[in-house]
Amino acid sequence: MLPARRRSEMALFIQQQGGTDTETLARRFAISVMTARRDLKILEQQNFLKVTWGGAVPLNFRPHDVPYASKAVAMLEAKKSITAMAVDMIKDDSCILLDAGTTTLELAKRLLDRRLTVITTDLQIALLLAASATVSVHLAGGRVDPVSRACSDVSTVDYLTPVCATQAFIGTNVWDAERGVTTSSAVKMQIKSRMIACAEQSILLADSSKYGTFSPWAVAGLRDFACVLTDSNLPDAAREAAEQSGATLRVAEMPSAGVPRSGNRRREARKAGGKA
C-alpha cells in the first residue's frame, strides 16, 4: 500500500474510532510501531489529529465538547440510533445536503468512508468530512454564527439556490405535529426551507426531547418530509399526533436505557510474574 494512502486511511480510522494506540495501528496496517509513530507525526503536522501518549486522538476529541449536561449525554444515544437509520437511506454517488447541528454532525461521522458529494453550512461538519478522501465537501458560505458554528446569512441562502441535491437531511431543535418544524430566526428558517426546496427528497432528524415546542418561524410541515426519523423516547400520544398530521414516522430502536455499559475491559495483559 502507498504510504500516502495508508496515512489517509489512518487518519480516517482514528476519526471513526475516536482514538487508537500505536500498536493497534501497527497491526492493522501491517507496519512496525515505529512507522506508525512516524505516520502519526506527519498527520499531526498536517493538522489531521493530535498525537498523545501511546497513540493519537482526533482533533475534535476534546473534553471541551463534553460538558453538556447529563441530559444531553443521554440524548447522544438517541442521536446515534437516528443517524444509523439515516445513513442507510443514502446511496453512493449521490449529492446530499446536511443541515447544521449536532445530530447532522453525528450523521457526518458515519459518512467518512462513503462516496458522496456533501453540501453543508456547518463548519464542524465540513472540517470533519474534509478528512475523507471519498467525500467531496462544499460549504455554503456567509456570516458565521458563533453559537451554532455554522454559516447563517443571506449569502448562504444565495449559495444554495442553484443546488440540485438528491436528499436533504434537516435537523431540528423544535418540532410539533401541528406546526411542523420551526426555528428561532428568520435566516435559519430560510436556509432550511431552501435546503428542502433544493432536494429531491427531504428527511427530518428529530430528537424526541424537543417534541412539542415551537419557535417563531415555520420551516415546513411534517408531511413535507419524505420521512421523519426520531427515537423511541417519543411518547405514544406524540407519535399518533404526528402520524395523523400526515408525517411518515420512523422510530429508531434504542440499544438500551442510559446505562453507561459497565466496563469489563480490565487489563489482562498484566504480567503474571515479576512480583514478589
Next chain:
Amino acid sequence: MLPARRRSEMALFIQQQGGTDTETLARRFAISVMTARRDLKILEQQNFLKVTWGGAVPLNFRPHDVPYASKAVAMLEAKKSITAMAVDMIKDDSCILLDAGTTTLELAKRLLDRRLTVITTDLQIALLLAASATVSVHLAGGRVDPVSRACSDVSTVDYLTPVCATQAFIGTNVWDAERGVTTSSAVKMQIKSRMIACAEQSILLADSSKYGTFSPWAVAGLRDFACVLTDSNLPDAAREAAEQSGATLRVAEMPSAGVPRSGNRRREARKAGGKA
C-alpha cells in the same frame, strides 16, 4: 486504553454521575487509586472538574472559563514573530481578509480579543474566530479543499467580489523577487488576486524558508503589497533582491535561537529524598 482518552471519558463519567470517588474511578477504569487521583488533578488543571476530598465533582457553574492558554503548542518561531508584526498593523473596527494557511491561522489566534470583521476562506480560521465574542466572522464558501481545508472554488471568488476590506493578509507558500507570489493552482491564484483587489491595502506574510521558489500561476509582484513581512532567517542576498524589485520589506525580530528550557526540576527534587 489511551491515557488521553481515559481522562476524557473520566470527565464525561463525572459529568454524568454528578461526582464520584477515586476508588470507583479506579475500579471502573482498571487503574490504581493513585493514577485516578493524578488524572483528576490533570483534569482539574484543565478546568473540566473540581477535585474534592475523596473524589471529584463537575463544575456546572461557569459556562465560560479560561480560554485556551495553549503555550505548549510548539509553533514555528518565525511565524509567531511575523504575525506579531502583522497584528500591530490592524486597527480596531476594520474589516480584514485572511488568506488560507498556517501563517494566517497563527495571525487569527492573535485576533480573538480584537473588535473586527474578518472574512476568510479557511475553515480552521473561521472556527477559531467563531469562539470570539468580538470578531464577526464571514466565510467565503465553496468546495472544500481537503489538503488546505479551505474553500477553493469558483463560487469562493464570486463571494469575495463585492467585498470592500481595509486590509488583506496573504500568506504564501512560494515567493521570489522576480516573479513575486505564485501558487500551484489557478483557483487559488484567483482567490488571492481577488482578495488583494478587494482590499485597500495588502500585506504579504512570507516565510523565509519558502523564498526562491515559484509555481505556475502568478498572483502579484512583491511591489503590489504595501508591506512584505518575513523573518530574520532570510538571506541578505534575497533581502536585497526583494527590495530592489520594489518590495517594502519588514523583517521580524526572532526572539532567539534554541532556547534551552531544560526542565530539571525532577533532578533537584530527587535529592531531597529522606527515608526511614
Next chain:
DNA sequence: TCAAAATAGAACATAATCTATCAATCCCGG
C-alpha cells in the same frame, strides 16, 4: 478535645513509550 480511620501527597521502582540513530530494503531513473 483526642484518637482512629480514611485520604492525599511524595518518593521510588518498574514498565511502557518516545526519540535519535543506523542499517536494510524498496522504488525509480539512467
Next chain:
DNA sequence: CCGGGATTGATAGATTATGTTCTATTTTGA
C-alpha cells in the same frame, strides 16, 4: 544493471506513566 534517494525496521538511551510504599493531612466519632 547499477546507484541515489526515500521509506522502513531495529536498537539503545531518554522520557513518561503507573503502582506501591510510606508519611502527612483531613475527617469522623466518641
